[in-house]
Amino acid sequence: MIKVDHVVLDYGLGNANSIASCLRDIGCHVIISSKFDQLRCAKVIYIPGVGSFNQAMSKLHQQGLVEVLTEIKNNGQTLMVGMCLGMQLFAQSSDENTYTQGLGWIPGHVRHLNERVSKKHTLPHIGWNTLSNQVDDNLFKMVSPHDNFYFDHSFYFEAEHQYTCARTHYGAEFTAMVKRDNVVGFQFHPEKSQQAGKRLLIGLLNSYHIDRQPIWITNE
Amino acid sequence: MDNKRIIGKILIDRNLAIQSKGFSTYLPLGRPEILAEFLDQWQVDEILLIDRSASIRGTVIDADIISTVVEVCRSPLTVGGGISSVKQAEILVNKGADRIAINSAFHDNPNLITQLSDMLGRQAVVASLDFTMQGQQALVFDHKTRTSGQYQLMDACKLAEDKGAGELFIHSVDRDGLATGYELDVYKNIIESVAIPVIASGGYGKPSHVQDVITTGVNAIAIGNGLNYVEHSIALIKAYLNFSSIRKNDMGYLAEQVSEEGCLKKQQDDYLDGLKFVKREGRWV
Numbered sequence: 001m002i003k004v005d006h007v008v009l010d011y012g013l014g015n016a017n018s019i020a021s022c023l024r025d026i027g028c029h030v031i032i033s034s035k036f037d038q039l040r041c042a043k044v045i046y047i048p049g050v051g052s053f054n055q056a057m058s059k060l061h062q063q064g065l066v067e068v069l070t071e072i073k074n075n076g077q078t079l080m081v082g083m084c085l086g087m088q089l090f091a092q093s094s095d096e097n098t099y100t101q102g103l104g105w106i107p108g109h110v111r112h113l114n115e116r117v118s119k120k121h122t123l124p125h126i127g128w129n130t131l132s133n134q135v136d137d138n139l140f141k142m143v144s145p146h147d148n149f150y151f152d153h154s155f156y157f158e159a160e161h162q163y164t165c166a167r168t169h170y171g172a173e174f175t176a177m178v179k180r181d182n183v184v185g186f187q188f189h190p191e192k193s194q195q196a197g198k199r200l201l202i203g204l205l206n207s208y209h210i211d212r213q214p215i216w217i218t219n220e
Numbered sequence: 221m222d223n224k225r226i227i228g229k230i231l232i233d234r235n236l237a238i239q240s241k242g243f244s245t246y247l248p249l250g251r252p253e254i255l256a257e258f259l260d261q262w263q264v265d266e267i268l269l270i271d272r273s274a275s276i277r278g279t280v281i282d283a284d285i286i287s288t289v290v291e292v293c294r295s296p297l298t299v300g301g302g303i304s305s306v307k308q309a310e311i312l313v314n315k316g317a318d319r320i321a322i323n324s325a326f327h328d329n330p331n332l333i334t335q336l337s338d339m340l341g342r343q344a345v346v347a348s349l350d351f352t353m354q355g356q357q358a359l360v361f362d363h364k365t366r367t368s369g370q371y372q373l374m375d376a377c378k379l380a381e382d383k384g385a386g387e388l389f390i391h392s393v394d395r396d397g398l399a400t401g402y403e404l405d406v407y408k409n410i411i412e413s414v415a416i417p418v419i420a421s422g423g424y425g426k427p428s429h430v431q432d433v434i435t436t437g438v439n440a441i442a443i444g445n446g447l448n449y450v451e452h453s454i455a456l457i458k459a460y461l462n463f464s465s466i467r468k469n470d471m472g473y474l475a476e477q478v479s480e481e482g483c484l485k486k487q488q489d490d491y492l493d494g495l496k497f498v499k500r501e502g503r504w505v
Binding site: 012013014015016017018021022025050051052055085096097119122123124125126127128129142146148150152153154155189191192193194195197198202206214215216217218 | 223224225260263265266287290291294295296297310313314315316317318319337338339340341342343344386387415416417439440467468470500501502503504505
C-alpha cells in the first residue's frame with residue numbers, strides 16, 4: 001500500500017479529479033481513493049461534491065464510509081476538508097430532495113437559499129463572490145478581501161455561529177466556510193477559483209502545519 | 221454581490237477545437253486544452269466546452285479531453301455534447317466537469333433534466349437551447365434536422381425550468397460567428413419569464429456588445445471566436461467594461477489602455493522603454 005498524506009475521497013459522486021489537479025499545483029502529493037487503510041493513514045482527506053445531498057449520503061452509506069470517516073475524524077489526527085456538497089455533508093441534516101441525515105460533525109442544517117434570498121436574485125447562486133467576516137486570521141493570511149471565489153449551489157449550510165468562519169453575500173448573508181477543530185468546509189470551490197483558490201488552500205494547509213512542496217507565488 | 225460572468229466558449233469537433241460561423245462553416249483552431257489554459261491564465265470566469273458533433277455522431281464528448289483540460293485549467297468547467305444519460309454525466313463530473321449542458325437529449329427526453337438534477341443537484345444542470353429568428357418569433361433550432369420547427373423558444377425555456385434546469389444557455393444560430401452583437405430582445409423576454417439564471421451567447425464582436433447584453437439582465441455572457449485572436453482577450457474586455465458587477469482581473473490593465481475593439485492600444489515609446497526591466501516580486505510559500 002502506498003502511503004500518501006493527501007487523499008481525495010472517491011465515493012462515486014463529485015469532481016475528485018479537479019481537486020487532485022489543483023492540489024498538485026500547490027505542491028501536494030495526492031491520490032484519489034476510497035480504500036479504508038489509505039484513508040486511515042492520510043493527513044488530510046478532501047471530500048469533493050458535485051451532486052445532491054441525499055444521493056451523496058446514500059453512496060457514503062453503501063460503501064461503509066460514514067463509520068470510517070467519523071472514526072478518522074474523531075481520532076483528531078486527520079484534517080477533513082469538504083468542498084461544496086462535501087462541506088454540506090458535515091451538517092446534521094438537509095432538505096435537498098428529501099429530508100436526509102448528514103454526517104453531523106458540525107451542528108446545523110442545510111436549507112434552500114430561496115428561504116433567505118430575495119426574488120430579485122436568481123437561484124441557483126452561480127458565480128464569483130467575495131468572502132466577509134473571516135474570523136480565523138491564520139487561515140486567511142494569504143487572501144485579500146477583494147479575492148473572488150466560485151460559488152455554484154442552491155442550498156446553504158445554516159451552521160451555528162461559532163463554527164462559521166467566513167460568510168458571503170448574495171441577496172442575503174450566509175455561510176461560506178465552516179470550521180470546527182479538524183473539520184473545515186468550503187461552500188464554494190477553491191479548486192476552481194484560480195489563483196485565489198490556490199492561495200486559500202495553501203493558507204489552510206499552512207495553518208494546520210501540513211507538509212507540501214513549497215511553491216513560488218508572485219506578490220499581489 | 222450579484223456578479224456577472226464572462227464565459228469562454230470552446231467548441232470542439234471530436235478532439236479539435238473549432239471556430240463556427242452560422243452553424244455551417246467551421247475553421248480549425250487547435251488543441252482544446254491549449255485554448256483552455258490560455259483562458260484560465262487570463263482569468264475567464266468559466267469555460268464552456270462543447271462537442272458540436274457528438275450528438276449527431278451518436279456518441280458523448282470524450283472524457284479524456286475533460287481530463288486533459290482539467291489538468292491545466294483551474295476555472296469552472298461546463299461540459300456538453302451528446303450527453304443522454306445520468307451515467308454519462310456522472311463520468312464527466314468525476315473527470316472534472318462542474319456542470320453538464322444538455323441540448324439534443326432535452327428535445328428527445330425532457331425528463332433527463334429532472335433525473336440529472338436529482339442526482340447532481342440543480343446547480344449542475346444547464347439546458348442549452350439554440351434558436352433562429354423568424355420574423356419576431358424565436359424558434360428552437362434542431363441539430364438533427366438543421367432547421368427550426370414551430371417550437372417556440374420561450375416554451376422550451378419554461379419547460380426546462382419546470383423540469384429542474386439550473387441555468388439556461390441560449391445561443392443564437394443566426395448571429396453565430398458574425399460579431400454583430402447579441403439578440404437583445406429575446407434575452408429580455410426570457411429574463412422576464414424565468415427565474416433561473418440565463419447565459420447569452422452568439423454574436424460577440426466587441427466589448428460594448430457585452431455592455432448591451434448585460435442591461436437585459438442576463439447572468440452570464442458567453443464569448444467564443446472573439447477570445448481567440450487577441451492576447452489577454454478576457455482581461456482586456458473586463459478592463460474596458462470596468463463594471464462593479466464583473467469580477468476584476470488582476471493583470472493590471474486599465475480601461476483607458478483598451479481600444480473599442482477590445483485590443484490593447486499602442487503605448488508611448490518612453491512608457492514601453494520603462495517596461496524593459498520590471499522586477500517581479502514573489503515569495504516561496
